[in-house]
Amino acid sequence: MADESQKWILMVTARTPTNIAVIKYWGKRDETLILPINDSISVTLDPDHLCTTTTVAVSPSFEKDRMWLNGKEISLSGSRYQNCLKEIRSRASDVDDEKKGIHIRRGDWERLHLHIASYNNFPTAAGLASSAAGFACLVFSLAKLMQVKDELGVLSSIARQGSGSACRSLYGGFVKWVMGNDVAGSDSVAVQLANETHWDDLVIIIAVVSSRQKETSSTTGMRESVETSTLLHHRSKEVVPKRILQMEEAIRNREFASFAKLTCADSNQFHATCLDTSPPIFYMNDTSHRIISYMERWNRFEGTPQVAYTFDAGPNAVLIARNRKAAILLLQRLLFYFPPLPNNELESYVLGDKSILQEAGLQSLKDVEALPPPPEMENIPSKKIIGDVSYFICTKPGRGPVLLTDEDQALIHPKTGLPK
Numbered sequence: 001m002a003d004e005s006q007k008w009i010l011m012v013t014a015r016t017p018t019n020i021a022v023i024k025y026w027g028k029r030d031e032t033l034i035l036p037i038n039d040s041i042s043v044t045l046d047p048d049h050l051c052t053t054t055t056v057a058v059s060p061s062f063e064k065d066r067m068w069l070n071g072k073e074i075s076l077s078g079s080r081y082q083n084c085l086k087e088i089r090s091r092a093s094d095v096d097d098e099k100k101g102i103h104i105r106r107g108d109w110e111r112l113h114l115h116i117a118s119y120n121n122f123p124t125a126a127g128l129a130s131s132a133a134g135f136a137c138l139v140f141s142l143a144k145l146m147q148v149k150d151e152l153g154v155l156s157s158i159a160r161q162g163s164g165s166a167c168r169s170l171y172g173g174f175v176k177w178v179m180g181n182d183v184a185g186s187d188s189v190a191v192q193l194a195n196e197t198h199w200d201d202l203v204i205i206i207a208v209v210s211s212r213q214k215e216t217s218s219t220t221g222m223r224e225s226v227e228t229s230t231l232l233h234h235r236s237k238e239v240v241p242k243r244i245l246q247m248e249e250a251i252r253n254r255e256f257a258s259f260a261k262l263t264c265a266d267s268n269q270f271h272a273t274c275l276d277t278s279p280p281i282f283y284m285n286d287t288s289h290r291i292i293s294y295m296e297r298w299n300r301f302e303g304t305p306q307v308a309y310t311f312d313a314g315p316n317a318v319l320i321a322r323n324r325k326a327a328i329l330l331l332q333r334l335l336f337y338f339p340p341l342p343n344n345e346l347e348s349y350v351l352g353d354k355s356i357l358q359e360a361g362l363q364s365l366k367d368v369e370a371l372p373p374p375p376e377m378e379n380i381p382s383k384k385i386i387g388d389v390s391y392f393i394c395t396k397p398g399r400g401p402v403l404l405t406d407e408d409q410a411l412i413h414p415k416t417g418l419p420k
């Protein structure tokens, strides 16, 4: 048995949001350091609805680094995990916890082992950027545990080495990942463009689209695009630099029309580069395409955009409504086109901020059945297809990472050092 002085466990718990890119990252110039071929911009999503919580624990009694994701042990041997752990350990400080009588010297971190437990409050397999929130949370919580003194920008460049899009989850609100020039990647960092209160009219509805096919991972997909798509190279050199400036201006001035136009165009161009890849990659499916048509038709009917759409490496739609009123009209449209299965409760079909349901006058399936066709569909037969959307999540732009100080929220047992 370990002697008494070896029994202490020190731990930290943090919560980190996921993010959705409105100007996409697609393509690396360095696969190991994860350096992109263009800048990207994202909106951080409210962690109340989509986040990762991670507890990191250290103890002299731990025999090796171990990690559990959603309760299941996973391997830390991959180079992405190893690079993040190495970078963070090399920046660790002396840590003293007088109350517990714990004194860790800087150099000790190299030989002390970690237990890490992570939990996503949304289905990991739903294709909702779980790796972004996951690596951001891992790096943020380890930095707190080891009292790393570097600023968030440095932490973003470490999270980037876990998964590119993770660097943008270190901040709330609107975030730009600057591609940088340095071959070592020191200037490829995330910066906050505006915090989550800057444009708080926006409402986000995610349609989790049912999919039967196994998708190509982002990592593989973008490698193949870099190797074979001429459109991707035109995009990164000629199109994205201009769009980044326009998007920054749209965000700064809260110009929804410009924001929506750029967001939709960039999503569509990203998917066009996937189609331009050999062999072609299809991330969107028929349901995704139908959602685009409906949104385009509605925006045209209104004369000015009410909603922006964007799709990542999968069929799910992320819809950004200009304000609460537009969000209510959007949710009514979505439920008209994609009603829940007859035996499904509305409660489990619309997740996240359910207050929009109330405001839209939708309390039950009967209310959904009674929804009239949207005016832009007059004289156009619209087919209701049940089962194409698994569920919706209503959310909004949200804050960056936070520490959870309440021990009850820790995912690791303070005595055993194992997941609760």
Ligand code: DP6
Pocket: 020, 021, 023, 024, 025, 026, 034, 040, 131, 162, 163, 164, 165, 166, 218, 219, 312, 313
């Ligand atoms: C389509 O960050 O998942 O979501 O860096 O290889 O881990 P790796 O890829 P990842 O790619 C995200 C691609 C995207 C666009 C975006 O988030 O910018």
